[in-house]
Amino acid sequence: MTRKLAVVTAGVGTPSSTRLLADRLVAAVQSQVGARGEDVRVDVIEVRELAAALATMTTAAGLPVPEVTRAQDIVRAADGVIAVTPVFAGSYAGMFKMFWDTFSPDDLSGMPVLIGATAGTPRHSLVLDHAMRPLFTYYRTIVVPTGVFAATEEFGGGAGGDQLNRRIVRAAQELAGLMVSTATGVEGFVPAGPRRTNGSSLPDPTSITPFTRLLAGHDGS
Incomplete structure (x- = not known):
C-alpha cells in the first residue's frame, strides 16, 4: 500500500535550511515506512510560492484561490504531515501561519503531524513546544512526541550533527508508526x-x- 505524505515547508530562500531539514525528515520517514513494508508518495508544498495567493485569500474573506485549494487538498488527503518553519521573532514564520489559517479543525482532526523548525541559534528551540505544538493541538492533530529543531551549526558534522540525526530518526519512527498503524x-x-x-x-x-x-x-x- 502507498501512504501519502504532505510536506509543508516555509523557508524563504533558495537554498533554504528549512527545506534541507524537511528533505532529511522525508528521507527518514520514507525509510521507516519502507521498513514496515509500504511505500510513500511525497508531495511538497513550498509556502513561499503561495505567498501572493495566501494574501489574496486572506483579504478576500476566505474566498478560494486555486493554488491554495490544491495545497489544501494535498494536506487533507495525506496519511501524515511534516510541517517545518524557520523561526522569526521567537515564533513560526508569518507565511507558515497564514497557510494553516486556511484550514478548519475538522479538516485536520486526527492527522499525524511531525513538527520541525530551523534557526541560527539553539536558543530558539522552544518554539516547537511554545508555538508549533499548541497550533497543531488547536487543529486536533496528533503531533508526534519528538519535534525536530535544527540550528545552523547542527547541519555540519560533530556532536551537534549526530544529535540532530538521532532526533530525525526518532521523529520519523513515530510518524511512520502512526501512518502505517493497523487498528487492533x-x-x-x-x-x-x-x-x-x-x-x-x-x-x-x-x-x-x-x-x-x-x-x-x-x-x-
Missing part, C-alpha cells in the same frame, strides 16, 4: 467510527462498550 485491540475499544477526508477511521466515543458490560461475568479473581 479488545472488543469495545476499536469502533469503526467516522472517517477523515482521506478515508482513515476516527474513534467514535459513543460506541465504546461500557466497563460494566466488559466485566460482566468476571468475579475479579
